Amino acid sequence: xxxxxxxxxxxxxxxxxxxxxxxxxxxxxxxxxxxxxxxxxxxxxxxxxxxxxxxxxxxxxxxxxxxxxxxxxxxxxxxxxxxxxxxxxxxxxxxxxxxxxxxxxxxxxxxxxxxxxxxxxxxxxxxxxxxxxxxxxxxxxxxxxxxxxxxxxxxxxxxxxxxxxxxxxxxxxxxxxxxxxxxxxxxxxxxxxxxxxxxxxxxxxxxxxxxxxxxxxxxxxxxxxxxxxxxxxxxxxxxxxxxxxxxxxxxxxxxxxxxxxxxxxxxxxxxxxxxxxxxxxxxxxxxxxxxxxxxxxxxxxxxxxxxxxxxxxxxxxxxxxxxxxxxxxxxxxxxxxxxxxxxxxxxxxxxxxxxxxxxxxxxxxxxxxxxxxxxxxxxxxxxxxxxxxxxxxxxxxx
Numbered sequence: 001x002x003x004x005x006x007x008x009x010x011x012x013x014x015x016x017x018x019x020x021x022x023x024x025x026x027x028x029x030x031x032x033x034x035x036x037x038x039x040x041x042x043x044x045x046x047x048x049x050x051x052x053x054x055x056x057x058x059x060x061x062x063x064x065x066x067x068x069x070x071x072x073x074x075x076x077x078x079x080x081x082x083x084x085x086x087x088x089x090x091x092x093x094x095x096x097x098x099x100x101x102x103x104x105x106x107x108x109x110x111x112x113x114x115x116x117x118x119x120x121x122x123x124x125x126x127x128x129x130x131x132x133x134x135x136x137x138x139x140x141x142x143x144x145x146x147x148x149x150x151x152x153x154x155x156x157x158x159x160x161x162x163x164x165x166x167x168x169x170x171x172x173x174x175x176x177x178x179x180x181x182x183x184x185x186x187x188x189x190x191x192x193x194x195x196x197x198x199x200x201x202x203x204x205x206x207x208x209x210x211x212x213x214x215x216x217x218x219x220x221x222x223x224x225x226x227x228x229x230x231x232x233x234x235x236x237x238x239x240x241x242x243x244x245x246x247x248x249x250x251x252x253x254x255x256x257x258x259x260x261x262x263x264x265x266x267x268x269x270x271x272x273x274x275x276x277x278x279x280x281x282x283x284x285x286x287x288x289x290x291x292x293x294x295x296x297x298x299x300x301x302x303x304x305x306x307x308x309x310x311x312x313x314x315x316x317x318x319x320x321x322x323x324x325x326x327x328x329x330x331x332x333x334x335x336x337x338x339x340x341x342x343x344x345x346x347x348x349x350x351x352x353x354x355x356x357x358x359x360x361x362x363x364x365x366x367x368x369x370x371x372x373x374x375x376x377x378x379x380x381x382x383x384x385x386x387x388x389x390x391x392x393x394x395x396x397x398x
Contacts, residue, residue, distance in 0.1 A: 017063060024060035024068055027053055028075035031092070035084045043085060050088055054095045061099050065107075069099045069115060073122040080126035086140075089130060093123055093144065097151040104155025105162075112152065120148050186300075186357045188235075193354065195231035197310045198274040199224050205275075223273040230270070234259075260295035261322060267303055268320070274310045277317040284324035294385050297361045298322070298331050304354045305333035305381045314338060315378070328367070329385045336378040358383065 034049030053075070061068035076092040096119050103112050123144045131137045206220035268278035290298070302320055309318045315337030323330040355371050358381065362369035367385040374380050 016059075020059035020063055021067075023056040024071045027057045027071050028078050030056060031075040031079050032082065035079050035082055035088055043087070046084070046088055047091075050091050054091045057095065061102070065099050065102055066111075066115060069096060069103075069119065072096045072099065073119060077122050077126050080129040083129050086130040089126065093147070096123070097147050100148060101151035101155035104152045105158040106155075112155075116148060116152055120145060123148070182360070186361065189304075189354070189357055192231060192235070193304065193307050195227045195234075195270070197307050198227045198270055199231075201274045201310060202227070223270075227270055227273070230266075258292065258296045259299045260292075261290070261298055261302075263299060264302065264320070264322075267299075267306065271306045271310060276306070276310050276315065278306065278320060279317065280320045280322070282322050282324075286324065288324050290324075290329065291388065294329060294365060294387065297365055297385060298329060298383070300361060301331050301358045301381065301383050302333060304358055308354055308379075308381075309333070309335050309337070312337075325387075328387055331381075331383045331385070333381045334374065334378060338377070355381075 031050065031053040034046055034053050054072070057068050057072050057075075060071070072092055072095055076089060076096065079092070080089060100112070100116050100119055103115050124141050127137060127140045127144065131140050202220040202223045206217040206224070209220075210217040264280055268280060271278050302322075306318070306320075309315060315335040318333060318335035321330070321332040321334075323332075358371070359369045362383045362385065365385050367383060369383050371381045372379070
């Protein structure tokens with residue numbers, strides 16, 4: 001059975017559209033009657049009736065401004081042929097100018113210019129019936145042109161402001177997308193880089209000793225397995241957090257919490273499996289709760305620094321110092337290995353982004369970051385993360 005075609009407008013909308021068209025079509029005739037109405041052709045009464053008749057065309061202006069403009073101009077010219085007082089035609093002229101301004105704000109120039117020129121032509125033609133004397137006619141035409149130009153310029157300014165606002169919204173959305181991509185890149189780098197470094201070292205150890213020290217090779221393989229599982233869990237947690245960043249329709253938050261300084265023991269254990277012993281010192285008040293973003297940033301900075309020690313330092317040990325102050329958290333990582341392979345500046349083309357990422361994390365929280373060779377040898381990373389004077393809700397002790 002073929003589908004029955006349906007109108008794009010609901011029944012109520014169709015009725016309103018029909019009424020708007022009927023009122024606008026009646027406007028020229030009602031305006032002619034209004035200009036001749038009233039005892040002794042009362043100006044006040046005719047002004048009131050003119051205002052009412054102009055209102056008949058306005059509902060159609062919202063639906064079809066060009067048709068409404070044409071009917072308004074038709075009524076204006078027809079009324080002018082009766083040679084009424086000029087003041088009686090002010091409202092129709094203003095209404096026509098208002099529609100031209102609306103067209104300027106919402107329609108392209110190819111629609112605006114013919115409508116504006118046609119409106120001006122009709123208004124000038126109407127002025128020939130309501131003015132006397134060349135000087136009055138010229139001044140009237142100038143006033144009509146100025147009023148129409150003002151309406152057009154106001155409409156175009158509204159259009160420009162809307163366009164500028166749309167561009168700002170698009171630019172803001174693009175910046176938000178770029179910032180989110182950068183955050184995802186930092187998070188994935190921090191999750192994967194440390195574990196891959198440990199896996200690479202352990203794989204090398206296992207390959208070298210598999211013939212001579214099978215037990216040591218088995219230990220290396222066990223470390224690779226454990227680190228791989230932890231990395232997979234971290235990736236799943238990160239991807240789950242990204243999917244649920246705005247919370248789903250049921251309001252469920254990610255089930256696994258983000259890592260923090262409370263997880264340093266597990267991090268140092270995996271670093272020790274890679275051959276680097278880590279000494280951790282906590283100064284200040286270790287029970288003071290930290291905001292989640294500070295806790296995560298501190299953990300990631302330590303994680304990336306230990307990854308760099310494992311990859312580049314050739315040092316048997318390093319030190320991690322976490323100091324909680326009244327207004328800031330200081331994280332410092334030092335080692336005694338050579339620092340020649342670890343530039344503290346921007347990452348070269350094709351190089352790593354660890355130090356750049358740590359600096360970005362610190363600066364996003366309004367902190368200070370420094371990294372570079374130590375005077376006596378080795379390398380240091382120091383980050384100062386500001387803390388609120390009172391711990392916000394949702395903080396957790398680390």
